Amino acid sequence: MRDQLEAVRGEALRAVADAADLQSLETARVHYLGRKGVLTNILRNVSEAPEEERPVLGKTANEIKKAVVSAIEERKQALEAKVLEDQAEQDRADLTLPGRRPSFGHKHPISQVIEEITDIFAGLGFRVATGPDIETEYYNFDSLNTPADHPARDLHDTFFVKPGVVLRTHTSPVQMRVMEQTAPPVAVIVPGRTFRVDADASHSPMFHQVEGLWVDKGVTFAELKGALMLFSHAFFGKDTEVRFRPHYFPFTEPSAEMDISCTVCKGQGCRVCKHLGWLEILGCGMVHPEVFKYANYDSETYTGFAFGMGVDRMAMLKHSIDSIHHLYENDVRFLEQF
Ligand code: PHE
Numbered sequence: 001m002r003d004q005l006e007a008v009r010g011e012a013l014r015a016v017a018d019a020a021d022l023q024s025l026e027t028a029r030v031h032y033l034g035r036k037g038v039l040t041n042i043l044r045n046v047s048e049a050p051e052e053e054r055p056v057l058g059k060t061a062n063e064i065k066k067a068v069v070s071a072i073e074e075r076k077q078a079l080e081a082k083v084l085e086d087q088a089e090q091d092r093a094d095l096t097l098p099g100r101r102p103s104f105g106h107k108h109p110i111s112q113v114i115e116e117i118t119d120i121f122a123g124l125g126f127r128v129a130t131g132p133d134i135e136t137e138y139y140n141f142d143s144l145n146t147p148a149d150h151p152a153r154d155l156h157d158t159f160f161v162k163p164g165v166v167l168r169t170h171t172s173p174v175q176m177r178v179m180e181q182t183a184p185p186v187a188v189i190v191p192g193r194t195f196r197v198d199a200d201a202s203h204s205p206m207f208h209q210v211e212g213l214w215v216d217k218g219v220t221f222a223e224l225k226g227a228l229m230l231f232s233h234a235f236f237g238k239d240t241e242v243r244f245r246p247h248y249f250p251f252t253e254p255s256a257e258m259d260i261s262c263t264v265c266k267g268q269g270c271r272v273c274k275h276l277g278w279l280e281i282l283g284c285g286m287v288h289p290e291v292f293k294y295a296n297y298d299s300e301t302y303t304g305f306a307f308g309m310g311v312d313r314m315a316m317l318k319h320s321i322d323s324i325h326h327l328y329e330n331d332v333r334f335l336e337q338f
Helices: 002-018 022-033 038-048 053-091 109-122 153-154 173-181 221-236 289-295 311-319 324-328
Strands: 132-135 159-164 165-167 185-194 207-216 242-249 254-261 278-287 301-308
Touching: 002 022, 002 038, 002 053, 022 038, 022 053, 022 159, 038 053, 038 278, 109 185, 109 207, 109 221, 173 185, 173 207, 173 289, 185 301, 207 221, 207 311, 221 254, 221 278, 221 301, 221 311, 242 278, 278 289, 278 311, 301 311, 311 324
Parallel strands: none
Antiparallel strands: 132 165, 159 165, 185 207, 207 301, 242 254, 254 278, 278 301
């Protein structure tokens, strides 16, 4: 029985050492130490051995059992550590792989152009003012020297919200709102949405304008020309030519439209400028004394100029966009180009 015990010891320890994974280790444990295990049986049978051998046998068998138990424990720890290691190796992140590039949004081309225009005038000392898109007829027309029976009202195809209330057809009503709130001098630049019943390749029922107003003692048409020329050079480039053509607006006198030399053909004549060499970009003039009356400004002491430019048109010119509607369809493939 002694020899048998020694053989079992060697066999069991080898089986434990050879167990390649936790499952085969458990199989070995059951085989030697389980309820019907080899060692368990031996220990159970110690009582049947000759009396004088029993103590030694019992002691040896217990020793072997202890050795096998601790060998199993050790092996188990090693195998568990290996499992964790394998897992870690599998989950390892390759830090040298290129990352996923986040896609950045950016400002809409219209917003970019509005910011650029207002920045240029801010540099000349104008502050930014705004007014409501839904406007009363009083601010949109009457106070701008355009009473209900005035033929110039027909120039604007107006969206009516209800009697007396319109979607503003231009940013000029903000001139009056600012003057009502501010004693002269004032210098404001007013970006905003405007609305007219109109739709083709170069007209959208909703479009954008930037209004400008400067009122002070001694402001003349020379200041108007100077400011707008400076603006044109800053926005379109130093070699841009400007010209003023006489025009009519009820709220300015004298009035003019300003053209710039065609940004595409430099004045030679092309499709964009309809072979004229010039592009109209804004309306302007000296503030009408009637308008000052509505604002409670003394037109004997103060003079001023105002202008209003079409932002959408300028964005189209700047980026060679052939239809205004591209600007409002929110097609990311289009917008991404700016
Ligand atoms: N409000 C005019 C327009 O829509 C432009 C303008 C503004 C003209 C200010 C003169 C002075 O078209």
